[in-house]
Amino acid sequence: MSIPALDLSHVTLTRGGQTVLKDISFSVPPGSFVGVLGANGAGKTTLFRGLLGLEPAQGGVICVNGVSVRRGNRSIGYMPQMRKLIGGQLSGWSMVAAARRGECWGLPWCGAKGRKSVQAALEAVDALDLARKPVATLSGGQRQRLLLAQALLDDPTLLLLDEPLASLDPARMRETALRIHTLARSRGMTVLMSAHDINPLLGLMDHVLYLARGKALLGKVEDVLTTEALTALYGAPVDVVRAGGRVFVVAEGGGAILQPHECVGGHTHA
Numbered sequence: 001m002s003i004p005a006l007d008l009s010h011v012t013l014t015r016g017g018q019t020v021l022k023d024i025s026f027s028v029p030p031g032s033f034v035g036v037l038g039a040n041g042a043g044k045t046t047l048f049r050g051l052l053g054l055e056p057a058q059g060g061v062i063c064v065n066g067v068s069v070r071r072g073n074r075s076i077g078y079m080p081q082m083r084k085l086i087g088g089q090l091s092g093w094s095m096v097a098a099a100r101r102g103e104c105w106g107l108p109w110c111g112a113k114g115r116k117s118v119q120a121a122l123e124a125v126d127a128l129d130l131a132r133k134p135v136a137t138l139s140g141g142q143r144q145r146l147l148l149a150q151a152l153l154d155d156p157t158l159l160l161l162d163e164p165l166a167s168l169d170p171a172r173m174r175e176t177a178l179r180i181h182t183l184a185r186s187r188g189m190t191v192l193m194s195a196h197d198i199n200p201l202l203g204l205m206d207h208v209l210y211l212a213r214g215k216a217l218l219g220k221v222e223d224v225l226t227t228e229a230l231t232a233l234y235g236a237p238v239d240v241v242r243a244g245g246r247v248f249v250v251a252e253g254g255g256a257i258l259q260p261h262e263c264v265g266g267h268t269h270a
């Protein structure tokens with residue numbers, strides 16, 4: 001049997017002194033594409049930080065590719081949430097190059113090997129045309145492609161993407177999700193992608209990881225995204241409604257549980 005890409009056993013994670021995820025256990029097979037869902041504050045970012053060794057587990061064990069979690073693990077690529085403009089007057093190339101780890105930190109022009117890996121990462125996300133442009137002049141979606149290129153620099157086997165679809169319009173959301181899925185499959189990478197709208201990920205996910213009330217539920221989409229499973233997870237009535245090929249998770253009374261941070265184009269969300 002292959003070693004899980006991720007294995008969490010009875011893990012508790014805190015943020016700012018507050019317990020965010022409590023006694024969670026799940027295992028992700030290598031090469032899986034996992035959608036990480038949950039309302040605002042459910043703990044998606046906290047989980048990613050735990051996997052990166054940035055938030056030490058208060059209990060339990062986290063293993064990445066069979067090895068206990070540690071900071072600076074080069075086999076993990078991380079794309080953080082993009083809340084504000086990053087990069088400024090740097091060119092796209094420099095922004096990606098500045099993320100090279102170790103000996104090249106802050107020296108984007110160093111070495112043929114460094115240049116090659118920056119070039120490969122830009123190519124992988126179809127962003128070579130952004131290499132010379134100042135980041136400040138790019139759209140949100142273009143900057144997100146550069147962030148994704150950064151995350152790919154060390155040829156990771158596990159990619160953690162924190163809301164890479166936020167701020168994209170619906171068509172771009174689907175296009176970006178497909179791009180990442182294709183890239184992951186071609187490299188055999190395991191992907192955990194957090195999202196506020198499950199719909200752009202439908203048909204792509206091998207598993208969904210749903211976070212609520214400090215708990216985590218991992219399983220096939222058809223097993224997790226059900227009224228019964230989510231009602232049990234939330235400990236309160238929740239409806240999973242399927243309409244027009246889309247899925248909506250709503251609380252009793254009709255309020256949407258999963259909400260996008262920002263939405264371009266007036267899109268209704270699950």
Ligand SMILES: Nc1ncnc2c1ncn2[C@@H]1O[C@H](COP(=O)(O)OP(=O)(O)OP(=O)(O)O)[C@@H](O)[C@H]1O
Nearest residue numbers: 015016017020038039040041042043044045046047
């Ligand atoms: N820097 C911080 N210091 C203290 N508490 C924090 C910090 N960041 C987040 N938290 C708290 O930790 C909890 C989990 O937040 P987290 O960012 O992991 O959730 P999330 O699911 O990623 O949310 P969102 O969908 O809004 O990004 C929340 O209660 C939040 O208020």
